[in-house]
Amino acid sequence: MTQWWALLVIAHLSVYLAAGQQRHSKALYPYRMRRGAFSLINPTFQSSEEDVNLLFEILLAGVQIQDGERALLIADEELASLRSVEKLEVICEDVLPKSLPEVRRLAAELGRRRRPLSWQDFERTVLTLVYAAQTLARVDGQQQRREAWTDAVTQLFRTLQRDLGPS
Template sequence: MCARISMTQWWALLAVVYLSIHWAATQHHRKALYPSAHRIRRGTHTLINPTFQRSVEDVNLLFEILLAGMQIGDEEHATVIPDEELASLRSVEKLEVICEDVLPKSLPEIRRLAAELAQRRRPLGWQDFERTVLTLVYATQTVAKITNQHQRDLWTDALVQLFKAVQRDLKPS
């Protein structure tokens, strides 16, 4: 027995198919570059999806912290800010959370990020731009520590890809 579909049912079915395709495409474009930003382990809701830079003063503070010799820790070590006065600032807590809990630290994670950034056609949001620059800093610090030439070459390639992504993002449209 073949059931006949009315014109209203046909349009409803077509609308459902269209909406499901649209939803899937939207979810693909909203894929988080930094998924761990939404899963902070420290347990405070104020640190979910943390961002350090909210003003020009914050940008200047980050620049000062980086110039002071901040070392972004890996999975085993904490982030170190050698200047005690800068390290004691309350706003620096968010920067430490970003560096320790949000940034990718392994080569496969950083290569995944670089590949996603290479495919991206839209400019980065300011949160993702901040995290990409900090990941670039982390990768640079890591390359400087590696003695194995093969590992150094792999990390350098990832570093170059991140740099190109930042450079592409800064170019005017």
């Protein structure tokens, strides 16, 4: 089941890359420039089919997205050492929402959207879903907090599922 879903995500990203579609819309993911890297004003990890395959490989190898410095931990040392992974680190550290209110705001906004996501927003939503699911797994005790993260994960998943569905 997990591989099937991952294959759909990769297929969807590939279609967006091949078509070169970019939609102008309100920023779902406001960029917090902490690094001051001008070349990464609007960082996007995937700009080629090889990047799509690399992201798929990273996700399958195991990745932890956390809050704070060193937000991205890739289990495979060889993959983690690739220069192109720097963009993914910037996205995970500076672009993805990390607090529950930020993730809930994003999930609600995505739930109201009626048009397909741009490939950049799709990529970031997948990564936000990974972060939110990992955070949910670490929530101890607090039932209300756990339910809020569960709701956010469910909304993010439904957004991606809807976006992958027939147009």
